[in-house]
Amino acid sequence: MRRFTILIIISCFMFACQGETPTGSTADLDTLYSWMSGSFASTTQAAADSNYFDIRLEMIPIWQNHPGHWLYVEQAVAGYEDRPYRQRVYELEQGPEDTLLSHVYLLPRPERFIQQPAALNQLTPDSLIDRAGCSIHLVRRDSAFVGGTQGRQCVSSLHGATYATSNVEVRPDRLTSWDQGFDLADIQVWGAEQGGYVFDKIAAK
Numbered sequence: 001m002r003r004f005t006i007l008i009i010i011s012c013f014m015f016a017c018q019g020e021t022p023t024g025s026t027a028d029l030d031t032l033y034s035w036m037s038g039s040f041a042s043t044t045q046a047a048a049d050s051n052y053f054d055i056r057l058e059m060i061p062i063w064q065n066h067p068g069h070w071l072y073v074e075q076a077v078a079g080y081e082d083r084p085y086r087q088r089v090y091e092l093e094q095g096p097e098d099t100l101l102s103h104v105y106l107l108p109r110p111e112r113f114i115q116q117p118a119a120l121n122q123l124t125p126d127s128l129i130d131r132a133g134c135s136i137h138l139v140r141r142d143s144a145f146v147g148g149t150q151g152r153q154c155v156s157s158l159h160g161a162t163y164a165t166s167n168v169e170v171r172p173d174r175l176t177s178w179d180q181g182f183d184l185a186d187i188q189v190w191g192a193e194q195g196g197y198v199f200d201k202i203a204a205k
Helices: 002-016 025-036 043-048 117-122
Strands: 038-041 055-062 069-077 086-094 100-106 136-141 144-148 163-170 174-182 188-191 197-204
Touching: 025 069, 025 086, 025 100, 025 144, 025 163, 043 197, 055 117, 055 197, 136 163
Parallel strands: none
Antiparallel strands: 038 055, 038 197, 055 069, 069 086, 086 100, 100 136, 136 144, 144 163, 163 174, 174 188, 174 197
16 A cells, blocks of 8 residues: 555656646647737728727737747837837736636836837846736637636726726737726726727738
8 A cells, every 4th residue: 555655656746746737738828929929900990990090019029038928019000100009018828727818017118118129138027017907818719719807807097997808819810809998887988899909910920
Protein backbone atom coordinates (compact mmCIF):
# COMPACT_ATOMS: atom_id res chain seq x y z
CA MET A 1 0.00 0.00 0.00
CA ARG A 2 2.80 2.38 0.88
CA ARG A 3 4.55 1.63 -2.40
CA PHE A 4 1.32 2.36 -4.30
CA THR A 5 0.98 5.72 -2.51
CA ILE A 6 4.56 6.68 -3.39
CA LEU A 7 3.91 5.88 -7.06
CA ILE A 8 0.85 8.17 -7.03
CA ILE A 9 2.90 10.99 -5.49
CA ILE A 10 5.65 10.55 -8.10
CA SER A 11 3.06 10.59 -10.89
CA CYS A 12 1.58 13.77 -9.44
CA PHE A 13 4.91 15.56 -9.54
CA MET A 14 5.57 14.38 -13.08
CA PHE A 15 2.22 15.20 -14.61
CA ALA A 16 -0.38 17.03 -12.54
CA CYS A 17 0.88 18.82 -9.47
CA GLN A 18 0.58 22.21 -11.16
CA GLY A 19 -3.08 21.58 -12.02
CA GLU A 20 -4.43 20.35 -15.30
CA THR A 21 -4.52 22.70 -18.26
CA PRO A 22 -7.69 22.32 -20.34
CA THR A 23 -7.11 20.46 -23.58
CA GLY A 24 -6.23 22.86 -26.39
CA SER A 25 -6.11 25.92 -24.13
CA THR A 26 -2.54 26.87 -25.06
CA ALA A 27 -3.35 26.56 -28.75
CA ASP A 28 -6.52 28.64 -28.28
CA LEU A 29 -4.55 31.36 -26.48
CA ASP A 30 -2.01 31.53 -29.30
CA THR A 31 -4.84 31.59 -31.86
CA LEU A 32 -6.64 34.42 -30.09
CA TYR A 33 -3.39 36.40 -29.89
CA SER A 34 -2.82 35.91 -33.62
CA TRP A 35 -6.38 36.88 -34.57
CA MET A 36 -6.31 40.02 -32.39
CA SER A 37 -2.92 41.17 -33.71
CA GLY A 38 -3.22 43.47 -36.70
CA SER A 39 -4.70 46.59 -38.27
CA PHE A 40 -8.49 46.84 -38.40
CA ALA A 41 -11.02 49.27 -39.89
CA SER A 42 -14.80 49.76 -39.67
CA THR A 43 -14.86 51.39 -43.12
CA THR A 44 -17.35 48.93 -44.64
CA GLN A 45 -19.79 49.25 -41.75
CA ALA A 46 -19.54 53.05 -41.73
CA ALA A 47 -20.25 53.22 -45.47
CA ALA A 48 -23.40 51.13 -45.02
CA ASP A 49 -24.72 52.71 -41.81
CA SER A 50 -24.32 56.39 -40.87
CA ASN A 51 -24.75 55.53 -37.19
CA TYR A 52 -21.16 54.29 -37.24
CA PHE A 53 -17.91 56.15 -37.79
CA ASP A 54 -14.95 54.92 -39.80
CA ILE A 55 -12.66 53.87 -36.96
CA ARG A 56 -9.13 52.52 -37.21
CA LEU A 57 -7.92 50.01 -34.66
CA GLU A 58 -4.30 48.97 -34.24
CA MET A 59 -3.39 46.00 -32.04
CA ILE A 60 0.35 45.47 -32.04
CA PRO A 61 2.28 42.67 -30.29
CA ILE A 62 4.73 44.05 -27.72
CA TRP A 63 7.09 42.75 -25.03
CA GLN A 64 7.62 39.48 -26.81
CA ASN A 65 10.67 38.85 -24.62
CA HIS A 66 8.45 39.04 -21.52
CA PRO A 67 6.29 36.15 -20.34
CA GLY A 68 2.73 36.36 -21.57
CA HIS A 69 0.84 37.71 -24.58
CA TRP A 70 0.80 41.52 -24.74
CA LEU A 71 -0.82 43.92 -27.24
CA TYR A 72 -0.54 47.69 -27.56
CA VAL A 73 -3.87 49.14 -28.73
CA GLU A 74 -4.68 52.45 -30.43
CA GLN A 75 -8.15 53.46 -31.62
CA ALA A 76 -8.76 56.59 -33.72
CA VAL A 77 -11.19 58.11 -36.20
CA ALA A 78 -9.95 57.56 -39.77
CA GLY A 79 -7.82 60.50 -40.86
CA TYR A 80 -6.87 61.31 -37.29
CA GLU A 81 -4.69 58.31 -36.51
CA ASP A 82 -2.11 60.61 -34.92
CA ARG A 83 -4.74 61.60 -32.33
CA PRO A 84 -6.12 58.33 -30.96
CA TYR A 85 -9.00 58.65 -28.53
CA ARG A 86 -8.08 55.37 -26.85
CA GLN A 87 -4.75 53.82 -25.94
CA ARG A 88 -4.53 50.60 -23.97
CA VAL A 89 -2.41 47.57 -23.31
CA TYR A 90 -4.09 44.17 -23.33
CA GLU A 91 -2.68 41.09 -21.64
CA LEU A 92 -4.10 37.76 -22.81
CA GLU A 93 -3.94 34.79 -20.50
CA GLN A 94 -5.57 31.47 -19.73
CA GLY A 95 -8.47 31.76 -17.27
CA PRO A 96 -10.32 29.06 -15.36
CA GLU A 97 -11.39 26.01 -17.35
CA ASP A 98 -11.80 26.98 -21.03
CA THR A 99 -11.99 30.73 -20.44
CA LEU A 100 -9.44 33.13 -21.92
CA LEU A 101 -8.95 36.55 -20.34
CA SER A 102 -8.03 39.86 -21.92
CA HIS A 103 -6.90 42.18 -19.13
CA VAL A 104 -7.05 45.91 -19.82
CA TYR A 105 -4.40 48.42 -18.71
CA LEU A 106 -3.92 52.17 -18.99
CA LEU A 107 -0.57 53.71 -19.84
CA PRO A 108 1.24 56.40 -17.86
CA ARG A 109 1.56 59.48 -20.12
CA PRO A 110 0.14 57.63 -23.13
CA GLU A 111 0.90 60.45 -25.60
CA ARG A 112 4.53 59.27 -25.60
CA PHE A 113 3.56 56.10 -27.45
CA ILE A 114 1.23 57.36 -30.20
CA GLN A 115 2.20 55.46 -33.36
CA GLN A 116 5.43 54.48 -31.60
CA PRO A 117 4.88 51.04 -30.06
CA ALA A 118 8.64 50.43 -29.91
CA ALA A 119 8.83 53.17 -27.27
CA LEU A 120 6.98 50.80 -24.94
CA ASN A 121 10.27 48.93 -24.53
CA GLN A 122 11.19 51.58 -21.98
CA LEU A 123 8.30 50.37 -19.80
CA THR A 124 7.71 47.15 -17.93
CA PRO A 125 4.34 45.54 -17.16
CA ASP A 126 4.42 46.79 -13.57
CA SER A 127 4.33 50.37 -14.93
CA LEU A 128 0.79 49.85 -16.23
CA ILE A 129 -2.44 50.89 -14.52
CA ASP A 130 -4.84 47.99 -14.17
CA ARG A 131 -8.47 48.67 -15.14
CA ALA A 132 -9.78 46.34 -12.48
CA GLY A 133 -13.12 44.77 -13.35
CA CYS A 134 -12.76 45.51 -17.07
CA SER A 135 -11.23 42.22 -18.20
CA ILE A 136 -12.91 40.50 -21.14
CA HIS A 137 -13.83 36.85 -20.52
CA LEU A 138 -13.77 34.86 -23.76
CA VAL A 139 -14.63 31.31 -24.77
CA ARG A 140 -14.08 29.49 -28.04
CA ARG A 141 -17.21 28.97 -30.13
CA ASP A 142 -16.24 27.12 -33.31
CA SER A 143 -14.47 29.70 -35.51
CA ALA A 144 -14.83 32.60 -33.04
CA PHE A 145 -13.99 33.71 -29.54
CA VAL A 146 -16.93 35.41 -27.83
CA GLY A 147 -17.46 37.06 -24.46
CA GLY A 148 -17.36 40.31 -22.55
CA THR A 149 -17.02 42.07 -19.24
CA GLN A 150 -18.90 40.79 -16.21
CA GLY A 151 -21.85 42.65 -14.69
CA ARG A 152 -21.22 46.21 -13.52
CA GLN A 153 -17.63 45.67 -12.44
CA CYS A 154 -15.96 47.95 -15.00
CA VAL A 155 -16.14 51.44 -13.50
CA SER A 156 -16.54 54.40 -15.89
CA SER A 157 -17.27 58.09 -15.35
CA LEU A 158 -17.36 59.07 -19.03
CA HIS A 159 -20.36 61.28 -19.90
CA GLY A 160 -22.02 60.58 -16.56
CA ALA A 161 -21.65 56.82 -16.64
CA THR A 162 -21.02 54.77 -13.53
CA TYR A 163 -20.02 51.55 -15.30
CA ALA A 164 -19.19 50.26 -18.75
CA THR A 165 -19.71 46.98 -20.56
CA SER A 166 -17.89 45.51 -23.50
CA ASN A 167 -19.01 42.57 -25.64
CA VAL A 168 -16.55 41.12 -28.11
CA GLU A 169 -16.41 38.59 -30.92
CA VAL A 170 -13.04 37.76 -32.47
CA ARG A 171 -12.76 35.91 -35.79
CA PRO A 172 -9.77 35.34 -38.09
CA ASP A 173 -10.78 38.18 -40.43
CA ARG A 174 -12.67 40.59 -38.19
CA LEU A 175 -13.37 41.79 -34.68
CA THR A 176 -16.71 43.03 -33.36
CA SER A 177 -16.67 45.23 -30.26
CA TRP A 178 -19.68 46.79 -28.55
CA ASP A 179 -18.69 49.21 -25.79
CA GLN A 180 -21.43 50.95 -23.79
CA GLY A 181 -21.59 53.17 -20.72
CA PHE A 182 -24.51 53.19 -18.26
CA ASP A 183 -25.55 55.45 -15.40
CA LEU A 184 -26.83 54.45 -11.96
CA ALA A 185 -30.29 53.78 -13.39
CA ASP A 186 -28.82 51.45 -16.03
CA ILE A 187 -29.62 53.97 -18.78
CA GLN A 188 -27.09 54.02 -21.60
CA VAL A 189 -25.20 57.33 -21.79
CA TRP A 190 -22.49 56.56 -24.35
CA GLY A 191 -21.56 54.01 -26.98
CA ALA A 192 -23.24 52.52 -30.03
CA GLU A 193 -26.92 51.76 -29.53
CA GLN A 194 -27.80 49.35 -32.33
CA GLY A 195 -24.89 46.93 -32.08
CA GLY A 196 -21.14 46.68 -31.98
CA TYR A 197 -18.54 48.14 -34.30
CA VAL A 198 -17.40 45.63 -36.91
CA PHE A 199 -13.69 45.93 -37.65
CA ASP A 200 -12.39 44.13 -40.73
CA LYS A 201 -8.80 43.00 -40.51
CA ILE A 202 -6.85 44.88 -43.17
CA ALA A 203 -3.33 43.77 -42.22
CA ALA A 204 -1.72 41.24 -39.91
CA LYS A 205 0.99 42.15 -37.39
